[in-house]
Amino acid sequence: MTGKLKRLLLKNLYFSIQNRVGPEVIRRIMDKFQVGLIGKVTIKDPAAPEHFKDEFFSMLKGQLEESLVITPDGISFSLGDRDKLGYDGNVKTPLQTMVFILEGVLGEYAFISPDFYKTYKSGKNIKFGRWSGGFLISKEAFFKEGWDKRISWNEARWGFSNTGPINIFDIDQSFIAEIIDTTIKSTIEEFAASLRAEHGKT
Amino acid sequence: MEFIRKVNLSLHYNLKYNILSNYIESESSNLEFDEQLGMYKPTYDYTPNAGGRGRGVYPFDTIGSGIFSTCCEGSYIKVYHSTGEISSSNYNINYKVPGVTLVSGTDIPAMFEYKWNYVSVIDEWPYVNVPELPFILLDWKKFNSEGFQLGGGKKHICNLDVLIFGSSKPELDDLTYIVHEGLYNKCLTVFDFSGGDVFDWSGEFNDFFNCDHNSEIPKVEFNNVSVNYLNLPVDFNNDLNAYRSKVSLEIFAYKEA
Numbered sequence A: 001m002t003g004k005l006k007r008l009l010l011k012n013l014y015f016s017i018q019n020r021v022g023p024e025v026i027r028r029i030m031d032k033f034q035v036g037l038i039g040k041v042t043i044k045d046p047a048a049p050e051h052f053k054d055e056f057f058s059m060l061k062g063q064l065e066e067s068l069v070i071t072p073d074g075i076s077f078s079l080g081d082r083d084k085l086g087y088d089g090n091v092k093t094p095l096q097t098m099v100f101i102l103e104g105v106l107g108e109y110a111f112i113s114p115d116f117y118k119t120y121k122s123g124k125n126i127k128f129g130r131w132s133g134g135f136l137i138s139k140e141a142f143f144k145e146g147w148d149k150r151i152s153w154n155e156a157r158w159g160f161s162n163t164g165p166i167n168i169f170d171i172d173q174s175f176i177a178e179i180i181d182t183t184i185k186s187t188i189e190e191f192a193a194s195l196r197a198e199h200g201k202t
Numbered sequence B: 001m002e003f004i005r006k007v008n009l010s011l012h013y014n015l016k017y018n019i020l021s022n023y024i025e026s027e028s029s030n031l032e033f034d035e036q037l038g039m040y041k042p043t044y045d046y047t048p049n050a051g052g053r054g055r056g057v058y059p060f061d062t063i064g065s066g067i068f069s070t071c072c073e074g075s076y077i078k079v080y081h082s083t084g085e086i087s088s089s090n091y092n093i094n095y096k097v098p099g100v101t102l103v104s105g106t107d108i109p110a111m112f113e114y115k116w117n118y119v120s121v122i123d124e125w126p127y128v129n130v131p132e133l134p135f136i137l138l139d140w141k142k143f144n145s146e147g148f149q150l151g152g153g154k155k156h157i158c159n160l161d162v163l164i165f166g167s168s169k170p171e172l173d174d175l176t177y178i179v180h181e182g183l184y185n186k187c188l189t190v191f192d193f194s195g196g197d198v199f200d201w202s203g204e205f206n207d208f209f210n211c212d213h214n215s216e217i218p219k220v221e222f223n224n225v226s227v228n229y230l231n232l233p234v235d236f237n238n239d240l241n242a243y244r245s246k247v248s249l250e251i252f253a254y255k256e257a
Helices: A003-037 A053-067 A096-102 A114-120 A139-144 A174-201 B003-019 B169-183
Strands: A069-071 A074-076 A109-112 A135-138 B024-034 B039-042 B078-080 B091-094 B099-102 B111-117 B120-122 B135-147 B154-165 B187-189 B219-230 B244-255
Touching: A003 A053, A003 A074, A003 A174, A109 A139, A135 A139, B003 B120, B003 B135, B003 B154, B003 B169, B003 B187, B003 B244, B024 B099, B154 B169, B169 B219, B169 B244
Parallel strands: B120 B135
Antiparallel strands: A069 A074, A109 A135, B024 B039, B024 B111, B039 B099, B078 B111, B091 B099, B135 B154, B154 B244, B187 B219, B219 B244
16 A cells, blocks of 8 residues: 555544544444433432533543544544543542433332422421432332322332443444445545546556 | 353352352351241341342362362251251252252251351342342443454453452451452353352352353453552441442453354
């Protein structure tokens, strides 16, 4: 392969991955996000994935831009970096709650909203502090503390209770090979055309 | 029984009886007759107890010499009446409940000595009946086959997460290390289970159980074994999710044409 063709191929592949492969991977991840995470809990719940959707999308786009590199082995990029998702419990990021859901939540929980809490506690003026958005309690505590006398378990049950791991990053990647093939073919055609043009000139 | 199920079962017993053999505890319990089950059940005074999901009584005589140290029911379990030992021909052991069923004789079982799995091992996400901590679950992610030679040869590839739920940080650290060491750079003998699982449907030892290896694919290999701690943002120290880690791996095997 001539150096010129190699440079042209790398340039075109980089462009294809940046503008076609990457965005399509992100679109497919977001589709899985939509199906697996959206609408499962009330929007009043501060842990509802609806609240993290935009931030998650921006994070994926940012990661694509940051991680897309040309190496001696080819072109690579990575999405869903563990640190950025907030896997490290010592570093607080808004996406941590989503990680909790993606990895699976063991056990049954009820979501208690601040409004419901106030009603249940006869309108007392309560300072919620870090629980300002509501909180989860275990099923055991729900019945033990008598919440079931005010609201049924089925109504209060948190939608992600006892849900296994949800792998939104496991997408069908067969489309990538198609885009790469098309890019290589069009690059060869482009290169051949440029050669013809050069020969035509001389 | 097909390939995936055989690998699943072989790995399940490898974890429970081999890799976690240091977590097989010796115990003695008083027995009490359960009219509904028609057997004598232990009265536990410890938590977790041997009867929990994914636990049970250890069935073989020796521990820690391979997945199945022997292929027949052990004779180490002792059952006593009020003044002495009951002959083993007079009772059957139910390894899952667990319990003792009297089949002959008139001596009333009052106490038994046994060994049991402190760490529960289960092969699916516990949507119902969550085991007591600590427990380990096998979460199979993917199975795929691809060609590896001219002709009809296949390479089977499975992706698996082994999720570890501890009851404290030190326990989680130990279990994570032991499971990782038990899988890293190791391969797994795949048993055929041609006579069925170790235990029959009722929980008693299956007399047809044998240790034959799967003739088509006698072993699988482990690759890309890695550990991640899941430091989830949990505020309750007694929460089931408080101490978790995940050992991820790829399992592969070649099947000749």
